[in-house]
Amino acid sequence: MPSFDSLLKSYDYELPQKLIAQHPAIKRDQSRMLLLERQNGQISHRNFAEIVxxxxxxxxxxxxxxxxxxxxLPGKRRTGAVIEALLVEEKSEGLWRAIVRKAGRIKTGELLEFCGGNLRAVAQKRLEEGEWLLSFDEAELLKDRLEKFGLPPLPPYIERRQANDLxxxxxxxxxxxxxxxxxGAIAAxxxxxxxxxxxxxEISKHGIDILEVTLHVGLGTFSSIEVEDIRQHKMHAEFFSVSTQTLEQLKKFWKNKKKIICIGTTSVRVLETLAQKNFKVRSGWTDIFIHEPYEFMMMDGLLTNxxxxxxTLMILxxxxxxRDFLLSAYRQAVDHNYRFFSYGDCMLIL
Structure with a gap:
């Protein structure tokens, strides 16, 4: 493998705007899938349903x-000014750190209304630029009300400003x-x-075990890198957990050298965190940032968008x-009009 390149610009590529998926495939399993075979350097075009x-x-x-x-949460101030809050971290019941759009004139102690008045919060404290600590009314009912009235936290490259109820x-x-x-996640x-x-x-019928882990996707997963030398980047910590039974199974599979295929980079980060901690913990906070050179302990294959x-995801x-193999695959994906990012197509790396 080529020597490690720590410059952020080395992980850049050109992507036409039209290839950023604005909607999911009509059916979940109808996405296209690029197959990357690490052993022989082959790249082939498949459909996701072939994964079985x-x-x-x-x-x-x-x-x-x-x-x-x-x-x-779309909302407004008492003045009628339109705002929008993205809740990013629960500090305690009903108290959330939030990124608030058009927050410049909000005052400490101001009452804000969200989702047509179905949610109300006091702007308790201004934090960093554009961030506030919001204290919601009737905190014990907040999770249910978010489920009923809140909107999914789609990434900004998916345009939904004029979205209707449907x-x-x-x-x-x-x-x-x-x-x-x-x-617990603020992104999928x-x-x-x-x-x-x-x-x-179908996968289970083929004798393949399916194990569940939890990592609540937060700012750590999608925050941008602001330094040119990627080794200087610090991840936000995210909460993870696995059951006692899953932890024992993973230890057994690892010991017996059973091939482990991770679905998504978040699963990778949980498994590598567990391995680094010698399987002595099954929950906690991880800020693991995986970049070359890195020897994976718990992964033999990866499905990822x-x-x-x-x-940080591309770097992992x-x-x-x-890097060269991945960038070559991305160029092929662009040339063949694959759909990119959250609602887009995927690649299976074996």
Whole structure:
């Protein structure tokens, strides 16, 4: 493998705007899939539904069961000025750190209304630029109200400013994996969006174990890198957990050298964190940032979407398959009009 390049600009690529997916595939399992074979350097064009036959026999699939919270809240000030809050971190029940758009004139102690008045919060404290600490009324009811009235926290490259109720309902369903069960994420583990219950059943029938881990996707996953030398980047910590039974299974699989296929970079980060801690913890906070050179302890294959240029996600994938190989695959994906980012197509790296 070529020597490691630590410059952020080395993880850049050109992407036509038209290839950024604005909507998911009509059916979850109808995405296209680029297959990258690390051993022979081959790249081939497949469909996601073929994953059942491509996974190694007797391997293990690891999925992230985090559930995305509906934490994008359109709102307004008492003056009528329009604002929008993205809740990014729960400090305590009903108290959230939030990124607020058009927050310049908000005053400490001001009452803000969100989602047509169904949610109300006091602007308790101004934090960093554009960030506030918001204290919500009736904190014990907040999670239920977010589920009912909040909008999915779609990334900014998906345009939804004029979305109607029908579009919002579709996003609530499709920006969530079919196996999501543990509420806590502010972004979806997008590699999991391609799966259907039927595909998972077929995989199980082929004798492949499916294990669930949890990593609540937060700012750490999608915050941009602001330094030119990627080794200086610091990740925001994100909460992870695995059950005692899953931890024991993972230890056994690792010991027996069973092939482990991670669904998404968040699953990778959980497994590598567990391995680094010698399987002595099963929950906590991880700020692991994986970049070359890195020797993976717990992964033999990866299903992942196409990521933003110069992102921590792209750098992690590069560490697994090599930067030159990955950039070559991205160029092919662009040439063949693959759909990029959260609602886009995927690649399977074996």
């Amino acid at each position: 036959s491509l996974l190694p026999n007797s391997s293990c699939l690891v999925i992230n069961n985090t559930k995305v919270l509906s934490v994008r 579009q919002n309902a579709e996003d609530r369903e499709r920006y969530q994996t079919c196996f999501a069960s543990e509420p 583990p997008t590699a999991g969006l391609h799966f259907t219950p039927e595909i998972l059943t 196409f990521h933003l240029p110069k992102s 994938v590069s560490a697994f398959c090599g």
